[in-house]
Amino acid sequence: MSLHYARLRFGEKTHFTCLRCGQCCTRGPNVGLTAYDVHRIARYLGVDWRELKGKYVVAVIADMVAVPTLRGTIDGKCVFLEYLDGTPSCRIYPARPMRCRLYPFMPYSPGNTETIYLDTCCPGLNTEKEAEPPWKCLKEYYVEAKRHYAKLYHLVFQEGCEPLEALEKTIEDCAGEAQQTPTVKTFKTRQL
Ligand code: SF4
């Protein structure tokens, strides 16, 4: 566990304003996704989710479970980060993954929805504006993450699927439910 994480409990506030510096999009290709994130990104880009494979989404296999993540460029930037007139901008901002929506806050435990981590490396902390952690978004994330991992673990440990096969089946299985998640039109369209 990094020493850079602080813990906040429900009711506690911090000081945070996103400076749109793009730092959180340049520190390695490790934004974890759920099947729902994958479908939202595909829908936003107007492609079948399989077209994201390899190009935008890769899988990291750890302990027999394949975790989908955003691909990074060779210098560690997110594949969706672009610079418009020198300003960092997210190409899929309206459909960006839940983990990106939450940052600099990070999930603590699905069994404890009233505690959240805060990555103290974010330069937007300790600015003037007082901010509450995104509790609603955190709960939505947990709902999706629990469904994703319940399917995935079942396929690997009960059905005997190999990790990548289990991940692809999980993403396929979530396609119908993903239609029920907010449409990209309801997402905020502010750029990074
Ligand atoms: S969340 Fe923090 S690191 Fe990311 S763009 Fe905003 S200020 Fe920069």
Ligand code: SF4
């Ligand atoms: S998806 Fe967008 S917000 Fe998330 S890391 Fe990539 S560029 Fe940044």
